[in-house]
Amino acid sequence: xxxxxxxxxxxxxxxxxxxxxxxxxxxxxxxxxxxxxxxxxxxxxxxxxxxxxxxxxxxxxxxxxxxxxxxxxxxxxxxxxxxxxxxxxxxxxxxxxxxxxxxxxxxxxxxxxxxxxxxxxxxxxxxxxxxxxxxxxxxxxxxxxxxxxxxxxxxxxxxxxxxxxxxxxxxxxxxxxxxxxxxxxxxxxxxxxxxxxxxxxxxxxxxxxxxxxxxxxxxxxxxxxxxxxxxxxxxxxxxxxxxxxxxxxxxxxxxxxxxxxxxxxxxxxxxxxxxxxxxxxxxxxxxxxxxxxxxxxxxxxxxxxxxxxxxxxxxxxxxxxxxxxxxxxxxxxxxxxxxxxx
Ligand SMILES: CSC[C@H]1O[C@H](OP(=O)(O)O)[C@H](O)[C@@H]1O
Numbered sequence: 116x117x118x119x120x121x122x123x124x125x126x127x128x129x130x131x132x133x134x135x136x137x138x139x140x141x142x143x144x145x146x147x148x149x150x151x152x153x154x155x156x157x158x159x160x161x162x163x164x165x166x167x168x169x170x171x172x173x174x175x176x177x178x179x180x181x182x183x184x185x186x187x188x189x190x191x192x193x194x195x196x197x198x199x200x201x202x203x204x205x206x207x208x209x210x211x212x213x214x215x216x217x218x219x220x221x222x223x224x225x226x227x228x229x230x231x232x233x234x235x236x237x238x239x240x241x242x243x244x245x246x247x248x249x250x251x252x253x254x255x256x257x258x259x260x261x262x263x264x265x266x267x268x269x270x271x272x273x274x275x276x277x278x279x280x281x282x283x284x285x286x287x288x289x290x291x292x293x294x295x296x297x298x299x300x301x302x303x304x305x306x307x308x309x310x311x312x313x314x315x316x317x318x319x320x321x322x323x324x325x326x327x328x329x330x331x332x333x334x335x336x337x338x339x340x341x342x343x344x345x346x347x348x349x350x351x352x353x354x355x356x357x358x359x360x361x362x363x364x365x366x367x368x369x370x371x372x373x374x375x376x377x378x379x380x381x382x383x384x385x386x387x388x389x390x391x392x393x394x395x396x397x398x399x400x401x402x403x404x405x406x407x408x409x410x411x412x413x414x415x416x417x418x419x420x421x422x423x424x425x426x427x428x429x430x431x432x433x434x435x436x437x438x439x440x441x442x443x444x445x446x447x448x449x450x451x452x453x454x455x456x457x
Contacts, residue, residue: 197211344378
């Protein structure tokens with residue numbers, strides 16, 4: 116099931132706010148619709164946000180029907196709009212920068228050629244992401260012995276990418292090799308990506324999964340029911356500090372206390388080499404009602420003050436390894452990530 120696809124000048128997005136109960140696609144004909152869909156988590160997940168924004172740029176060029184002199188202004192407006200949607204996942208900015216390069220390279224050939232080149236680049240980005248995730252999964256699988264039980268948080272699967280997934284890509288490869296005993300999926304409050312998306316995705320593929328609430332992870336480790344933790348990432352600093360879904364840091368501390376391996380799985384496009392540490396990673400704060408409500412139903416006192424950061428930062432000293440499509444980076448990460456970049 117594709118998370119995003121282009122058909123006859125229309126971009127279709129799998130609406131992840133409706134999962135698992137309803138499978139439906141949102142048809143986007145304007146970049147503004149794509150931007151709102153990213154903001155509203157219709158599409159989410161660092162790699163998927165990037166590719167979706169890339170398609171949003173192509174959509175704007177494809178659908179432009181104004182006077183030639185307005186084209187550059189409109190396209191800059193679209194680049195800025197898409198860049199303003201969510202601040203943490205660096206894949207968004209990596210993808211937009213890549214599209215901007217294609218735009219600049221082809222601008223002299225005229226609007227039609229620009230539109231064709233931008234769509235081709237977005238399609239290539241889509242295909243590359245799937246291949247990247249499969250390579251990452253196969254590197255990660257080799258880290259584990261049969262029969263391994265792994266814990267994960269949020270959704271870093273096919274639904275967060277163009278296919279196969281990052282953390283769930285490692286889990287898929289372990290399952291393919293007959294190494295996987297069980298996956299424990301944290302429900303991942305407040306938006307419930309684990310309960311709604313990871314459980315659904317793994318069940319679709321016949322991969323064994325057990326759902327837990329986020330506050331059960333400690334007891335699970337205390338009872339030796341987990342062999343390791345594998346999570347995704349939204350932005351990794353040059354020293355390996357990693358921003359990921361809120362609750363990831365808590366799992367890293369628990370894993371460290373219980374002597375369990377804690378791995379991050381992410382494509383190299385998630386590493387932001389311009390940041391020396393995680394202190395510089397911008398953290399998105401989201402709508403307080405995400406915490407005050409569950410699936411739209413109020414669970415607390417109206418207008419109670421809320422703290423709702425969508426991500427936290429796990430320091431590199433709590434990370435056993437960073438699994439990428441170029442191999443597994445081990446501590447010290449500033450040198451091992453730089454070596455993989457080369
Ligand atoms: C494959 S990385 C996905 C990454 O993105 C998620 O955040 P969100 O659902 O808010 O986009 C979460 O941090 C995942 O690990």
